[in-house]
Amino acid sequence: MNGIHDLGGMDGLGPVNPAKHEPCFKEEWERRMFGLFVSCFAGGHYNVDEFRHAIERMDPAHYLETSYYEHWLQSLETLLTEKGVVTQEELDQRKKHIAMEDV
């Protein structure tokens, strides 16, 4: 199926900019995100195809604007809420709570 993820041959996306040396994860949240993905996968909450498809369902502009592990975060939130493992309300409330404590 066509989608923004099907990038092969697309023009105008800029240089590749290969970094000589880079850490495995750039930020702590990326590290946690990777571990969450593996843990939830091992827990049987989704398979890899579902996970990838949830990324492919992202809004095209949002897909191009966001980083790799943000795609993962979006996919995990989408699948876990769709499957009723967590609710969007739970996520929103916990986010607010953590933000309030973070002062």
Added chain:
Amino acid sequence: MPHDHPHPHNKPLSDVELRVKALESILTEKKLIDPDAIDLIVDTYETKIGPRNGARVVAKAWSDPSYKDRLLSDATAAIGELGFSGVQGEDMVVVENTDDVHNIVVCTLCSCYPWPTLGLPPVWYKAAPYRAKVVKDPRGVLEEFGVNLPEETEIRVWDSNAELRYLVLPKRPQGTDGMSEAELAEIVTRDAMIGTDVLAAH
């Protein structure tokens, strides 16, 4: 609510950071994940699984012709002989660079990559520009990596997918005849096994 991860309070958490923390906190509370297991998983991929594994496969193929034959005919089994099997490396194909052919690997649709032999992919491999451009203008992409191949070299681009992952067997550089397998493994770069690097003569 536990607040047991000390962090400098000089800038507020970003939206993405808050979302990840919220998710981890709720899943932990529901006992669906174990934060200690996450630490272990992350540590494994940061320190234990990486391109040194693939380099050992390449060095063995350069040193042992019968291993090379097995690697090119059934890469999954041959790589398994060295113990580098597992998630995201279930079905492997190794493509050999020769005087006439240079191979490059991409995943145009996402980020498919052989984790057990190369670790997690670099940022550029997962980002849009490489995925878009390498299938259309591989020579231009190679130039961005500082690699200039002769006009007559055929370039083959391999698009990885969820089921099948590629590893490039680079050409053994000149001047390495006397080197041991362990020494050879030291000179193999990650990018050479993706196909965006050509190993220099020694």
